[in-house]
Amino acid sequence: MLTIRACRDDDAAGVGRLIARTYTAFNLGFATPDQRAALLGPFRFAESTEPAHRAAIAAAITAPEVLVAEEAGAIVGVLRGGRLDGRGRTVLQSLFVDAEHHRRGVGRRLVERFEQTCRTQGVTRIKLASTLYALPFYEALGYQRSTGVRTGRSFQGSGLPYQPMKKILG
Numbered sequence: 001m002l003t004i005r006a007c008r009d010d011d012a013a014g015v016g017r018l019i020a021r022t023y024t025a026f027n028l029g030f031a032t033p034d035q036r037a038a039l040l041g042p043f044r045f046a047e048s049t050e051p052a053h054r055a056a057i058a059a060a061i062t063a064p065e066v067l068v069a070e071e072a073g074a075i076v077g078v079l080r081g082g083r084l085d086g087r088g089r090t091v092l093q094s095l096f097v098d099a100e101h102h103r104r105g106v107g108r109r110l111v112e113r114f115e116q117t118c119r120t121q122g123v124t125r126i127k128l129a130s131t132l133y134a135l136p137f138y139e140a141l142g143y144q145r146s147t148g149v150r151t152g153r154s155f156q157g158s159g160l161p162y163q164p165m166k167k168i169l170g
């Protein structure tokens with residue numbers, strides 16, 4: 001059974017590994033090994049047990065709202081969101097679902113839970129920077145492109161293509 005719940009401190013290492021492998025496999029195919037390491041930031045140390053690496057990963061996961069999807073005791077998805085941008089708009093910051101669990105509604109469940117929390121807080125609009133891979137997913141959930149494709153930074157890396165998107169919550 002799939003459960004959506006708040007991320008706990010002891011989830012950080014598992015969440016870090018999930019982000020590292022999913023981001024590498026689906027979003028960083030264009031990058032050279034050096035670029036990939038820079039774009040991964042602390043997540044390039046996801047397999048490390050060094051306390052400093054673990055702390056950097058825990059810090060990178062932190063967000064106002066961090067939700068995980070758990071199935072059979074394993075973390076299979078994570079959503080980070082709730083940051084406000086410079087204009088006070090609520091941001092869905094990142095979303096990753098383990099490859100083995102794609103197309104089973106895990107991403108949809110995480111986004112719907114986040115939207116539900118936003119509504120209870122009186123938030124009427126969500127913005128996000130979609131990877132090119134995730135575009136059809138966000139469009140299926142009612143998000144719309146706000147501009148053309150842009151390129152941006154991720155940790156120490158640059159050149160990451162993304163599609164700005166938004167949704168007005170009904």
Ligand SMILES: CC(C)(COP(=O)(O)OP(=O)(O)OC[C@H]1O[C@@H](n2cnc3c(N)ncnc32)[C@H](O)[C@@H]1OP(=O)(O)O)[C@@H](O)C(=O)NCCC(=O)NCCS
Nearest residue numbers: 026095096097102103104105106107108131134136137140
């Ligand atoms: C994007 C992502 C989070 C989607 O997660 P998911 O759990 O597989 O998505 P869902 O099963 O909830 O999909 C819901 C709907 O979105 C659409 N969709 C999802 N993935 C799709 C894909 N690869 N191609 C086309 N449509 C897709 C479908 O309409 C799907 O419904 P259906 O399966 O009934 O047809 C997942 O593919 C992922 O982690 N990708 C790599 C990381 C990434 O790019 N994250 C986005 C960062 S902003």
